[in-house]
Amino acid sequence: MNIRLSVLLFLIFFTITSCGFAISSRAKDFGYSSADLASEETLLNLFHSWAATNNKPYLNSPDTKSTKFEVFKDNLNHIVATNKRRKSHWLGLNAFADMAHDEFKRNYLGFNPKKNLLTSTDHTTSKIFMYENVTNLPKSIDWRRKGAVTPVKNQGGCGSCWAFSTVAAMEGINQVVTGNLTSLSEQELIDCDIEFDEGCSGGTMDYAFASVVAMGGLRTEQDYPYTMEEGSCQPAKGGEAKRVSINGYEDVPKNSEESLLKALAHQPVSIAIEGSDRDLQFYKGGVFEGPCGTELDHGVTAVGYGTTFDGRKYILVKNSWGPEWGEQGFIRMRRNTGNVEGLCGMYKMASYPTKTKPY
Structure with missing residues (x-):
């Protein structure tokens, strides 16, 4: 057999086995197999195993268990059905598998559009965009690799996504300016930022940035x-506690993917999305x-952008639903879709904190 044909056959074999490995790895990630779907009994066994793994307390309550199983x-x-198409x-x-979608939305969203800055008359949005004239953007950036992203957190059953988005963006710019990655307090925002934001009932990142400035930091x-x-x-115990401050915030020009990329090339950015899709x-x-x-209802943080090996362009987003959700707590969201508002409205309302002093 000539050498060229041998190489060709090897490449075909390698491609087939590699694809097979990818498919089986994906199936393993799902936590179920075709055997689990074969009957009501095997489904019930799968449910019991999932509930035990996730420490669900209702396994000894027949009525609740029956409802949750359905x-x-x-x-x-x-x-x-979705994975087939x-x-x-x-x-x-994942941990949300026993939650009806309406229950999930009530508990795990929290961006409050009732007071967003598009319609508010008691708050002036930022008119400055410091990255407007930036050119020569990098092809990709991942702020995790640059040490500006803390481990993924979990907001739990509290509509505090706005606070987590605010804090993640602050943690990022603080690291960019000072070189120190410090995990900051979402709870202080929830408890103390009460003039415009509403704790577990929702809030808006720009109002939160403004509150942090007024509070002298987090x-x-x-x-x-x-x-x-x-x-x-x-109040701080034992004297004045250490705080991380910002100077203010700026809004990314609305409905502009290019502007978001310009900002992202320099720091993590708070964005709002419609997070209520199943x-x-x-x-x-x-x-x-x-x-x-594009009806905004969830606050997250853009922490990078890039392109997959097969040409899919994406924004890398940090969520606040725990590290077991998604790609270890992150999601890659398609960009360059042709929709000026962006996928799930992610270009409609983006902003970032500004910081010049190292304290």
């Missing part, structure tokens, strides 16, 4: 830990392409 089964059917992203079982996560509920604003509840990996609308 929700679990419906969610699994959605996951299986989606090519760019896939879904999987305390650390260690000093003011997260409790997953609203509390009273706590696929997002169970997103496991890949470049998310929707479906989703």
